[in-house]
Amino acid sequence: MFEDFLYLLRRNGLKVSLTEWMSLMEALEKGLHSSSFTGFYYLCRCLLVKSEADFDCFDRTFLQYFRDVPFEQEVSQELLDWLDRPDVLTDYANWDEEQARINEMLSEEEIEQMLQERMKEQTEEHNGGNYWVGTHGMSVFGNSGLSPKGIRVGGQGMHRRAFRVAGERRFRDFRGDNTLDTRQFQVALRHLRQFSGLVDLPATEFDVDNTIQDTADNGGMLTVRYKKPRQNTVKVLLLMDSGGSMDYYAQMCSALFQAVSKVGHFKDLKVYYFHNCPYNHVYRTPNLMSADALPTDWLLSNLSSEYKVIFVGDAQMAPHELMGGYYYGRDRQRDPDTPKCGLDWLRRFRNKYPNVIWVNPSQRPSWGQYWTQTYDTIAAIFPMFPLTVDGLEAGMKKLLAR
Amino acid sequence: MNEFHGRQNYVADPELMRAVNIAMVLQKPLLIKGEPGTGKTMLAEAIAQALDMELIIWNIKSTTKAQDGLYVYDVVQRLYDSQFGTAGVDNIEKYVKLGKLGQAFTAEKQVILLIDEIDKADLEFPNDLLWELDRMEFHIPETGKTVIAKHRPVVIITSNAEKELPDAFLRRCVFHYIEFPDKELLAEIVRVHFPDLDEALLTQVLEAFYRIRQLPSIKKKPSTSEIIDWIRALQHGGVDPKRVVKEIPYLGVLVKKNEDMDTVRRMWR
Numbered sequence: 303m304f305e306d307f308l309y310l311l312r313r314n315g316l317k318v319s320l321t322e323w324m325s326l327m328e329a330l331e332k333g334l335h336s337s338s339f340t341g342f343y344y345l346c347r348c349l350l351v352k353s354e355a356d357f358d359c360f361d362r363t364f365l366q367y368f369r370d371v372p373f374e375q376e377v378s379q380e381l382l383d384w385l386d387r388p389d390v391l392t393d394y395a396n397w398d399e400e401q402a403r404i405n406e407m408l409s410e411e412e413i414e415q416m417l418q419e420r421m422k423e424q425t426e427e428h429n430g431g432n433y434w435v436g437t438h439g440m441s442v443f444g445n446s447g448l449s450p451k452g453i454r455v456g457g458q459g460m461h462r463r464a465f466r467v468a469g470e471r472r473f474r475d476f477r478g479d480n481t482l483d484t485r486q487f488q489v490a491l492r493h494l495r496q497f498s499g500l501v502d503l504p505a506t507e508f509d510v511d512n513t514i515q516d517t518a519d520n521g522g523m524l525t526v527r528y529k530k531p532r533q534n535t536v537k538v539l540l541l542m543d544s545g546g547s548m549d550y551y552a553q554m555c556s557a558l559f560q561a562v563s564k565v566g567h568f569k570d571l572k573v574y575y576f577h578n579c580p581y582n583h584v585y586r587t588p589n590l591m592s593a594d595a596l597p598t599d600w601l602l603s604n605l606s607s608e609y610k611v612i613f614v615g616d617a618q619m620a621p622h623e624l625m626g627g628y629y630y631g632r633d634r635q636r637d638p639d640t641p642k643c644g645l646d647w648l649r650r651f652r653n654k655y656p657n658v659i660w661v662n663p664s665q666r667p668s669w670g671q672y673w674t675q676t677y678d679t680i681a682a683i684f685p686m687f688p689l690t691v692d693g694l695e696a697g698m699k700k701l702l703a704r
Numbered sequence: 705m706n707e708f709h710g711r712q713n714y715v716a717d718p719e720l721m722r723a724v725n726i727a728m729v730l731q732k733p734l735l736i737k738g739e740p741g742t743g744k745t746m747l748a749e750a751i752a753q754a755l756d757m758e759l760i761i762w763n764i765k766s767t768t769k770a771q772d773g774l775y776v777y778d779v780v781q782r783l784y785d786s787q788f789g790t791a792g793v794d795n796i797e798k799y800v801k802l803g804k805l806g807q808a809f810t811a812e813k814q815v816i817l818l819i820d821e822i823d824k825a826d827l828e829f830p831n832d833l834l835w836e837l838d839r840m841e842f843h844i845p846e847t848g849k850t851v852i853a854k855h856r857p858v859v860i861i862t863s864n865a866e867k868e869l870p871d872a873f874l875r876r877c878v879f880h881y882i883e884f885p886d887k888e889l890l891a892e893i894v895r896v897h898f899p900d901l902d903e904a905l906l907t908q909v910l911e912a913f914y915r916i917r918q919l920p921s922i923k924k925k926p927s928t929s930e931i932i933d934w935i936r937a938l939q940h941g942g943v944d945p946k947r948v949v950k951e952i953p954y955l956g957v958l959v960k961k962n963e964d965m966d967t968v969r970r971m972w973r
Contacts, residue, residue, distance in 0.1 A: 321875050325730060334726050341722065348723045349730075352874035354737060354881040510779060517783060524783055553921075 307367050311350065314363045318350045325349050487561035490694040494610065494701060495534045495567060507531045537570040538562070539605055539655075543615030544575045544588040551663035554689055555614060558661075572605065578619040579644030580651075598647060602654055610657045610701045614689070616664040617680040618673045624680070648683050659697045663689040714743070714750030715893045723880035724751060730878065733819075733837055733859035735869075738882030741927025744862040747882075748818035751858070758815045760857075762804035764824045770832030773805035773819075774842050775851075796846050805836060806851055814855035823863045830873040838876060885928065887914060897932050898939075908948040909935055915949075916958065921967050926958045934958045 311318045326349045329335070335342040343364060351360045505528040512527040519525075540562055542555060562571065574584040574596065584601060586594040624644045641647045652658055660680060665688065667673040680686065687697035716724075724747075727734035736744045752759035762773055778799045786793045802810060808817040822830060836842045840853035861877065863869065885893060887910055894906060909931065917925050926934075937954040947953060952972060959965050 317871065319871075319875050325732065329726060329730055332729055334729055336722075344719055344722050345726060348726060348878050348880050352735070352869075352871075352877065352879045357881065514779060514783070522786065524787060 310367050311363050322350050488565050491565045493698040494536050505530045534567045536568050537609045538568045539609040539611045540573045541613050542575050545577050554663050578623050580647050611655045613660040617677045619676050621675050624676045657701045658684050660684040660686045661689050727878040731856050733861050733877045735861045735877040735879045737863050741929040742882040748860045752816045760808045760815050761818045763820050764822050766824050768825045773803040775806050776801050777846050808857040809851050809853040815857045817857040817859050819861045822861050831870050905945040908945045912949045922964050924961050930958050
């Protein structure tokens, strides 16, 4: 019927399957759209879209596809029912070319505001004009008007309402690529799990299969067997950039931190802080006081390579902070293996840990070369993901992939 | 065909009613998502009352397995019984107990089955139910019997979006997202719960409530169930409506987190 709509939805990234499409056809056959365009919109939405994150995408596609569909037939039928006046759409006596053009230019908001003003002023019935709320006229509101654009006053199921609903795009905030709250981060972090029964825990779970087997072997005398519980074996090392340009993202980073610590299903979780780039020390607190400092070497030699490492930072700093110079210069040694700059430290992390990602709350700067320099350098070492729900999920998958 | 038109004690917006009716006609499970406290669970009760059907609730916990909903074969009991030679050990059916889904299938009349908070269970849980929800039947290998639904139950599933649900599962559902009600709808909902509430108090309560919800730094926004508790507290305490917006009495009923309490207090000074 309008299969193009299916393909348009799929092209816009909504994975609508044939099963769902067939359900829609079945629903239309059963008249579940209650013969109205608005009903059709809701029917499509609840059968084809399965997440509020996709509502916005659906609204846009719907607008795009159905914008130019001719409505005359359907509307005239509705109007006849509602107004019970058979002459409605054949009465073009009041058509005014110029007024039509003016009305065409008005935005939805302007019309709405004009309507509110008019409602306050108007005290009597008007039909056929181009100013008041009434029927048969050229004004932008009222019933059975001739204006190319406008608001119908009174009555239900006008054909434009679906556009108004879709056009409002109320679900913009639910899109998956938005940064959202702790709860959603937690959901993303739950992807990071690997269950195993081979952990050093006492056998506390009742093992039905072996109990039956052993009881049978034992000639029917009950022999109870226990097994070790399955547990998540993922260990996480979280390293967070703190201070400076990261202050803009403080709320988002704290949300991520809370989510990571609240999920609580990791076998081990270590959190340390650094400024811009880890050098020979990392810190236990975000204030980066020297009393809380911990040698990065110690970290690298004591945390085994099974830890999954997540860096959080905007990766934007002065190039010398990453490539060497003042920040690292003072305790440089002659030993060629000693890291000489932040970049060397990052490489050490990469060489030690097979699973490292960098999560970035900021986007790649679109202006100027200066800030993109370090951004691109770091993105070349570690797979970089944006700090959004989608980005975090993709990052978690990357961490689990061998 | 029965149709759902809301209920005296449950105010549903037209979109929701439409979704419920679509799901019932197409005989597909209805998946409901929405902010906590928007009445997802209440919906099933309202439908059950409106259509005068029995409601079977299957509460999902993190340890729930799909199998639990179908039937449980109590091996251990049988093992114990066998040791003491209790009569009827041969009869396996005695040890097969139907779960909630099984009960819904075997019910004499059409029932409403609410699978509450499906996202609490393991990631694989929804996939394990695909066949059963599609065909409305399952097989019990222990007794060699197949349980087939006498009347297809109306299945309502709620989710708090804690976990992604698998695509194959979603494809079979009708989806509806309950939005947070706007001021008028919320006023209507409140009136349903408090039919003789003072209008002055209601206006003040709603104003304070939406102002708190709109504070940008609020972490856990108060929801419908909280506003109802709050009004109850205000009525019980006999608070003067004029004080409500100014002072926000009984703030603890409305806002549950310490940080949020501090935010509200700071903004109200």
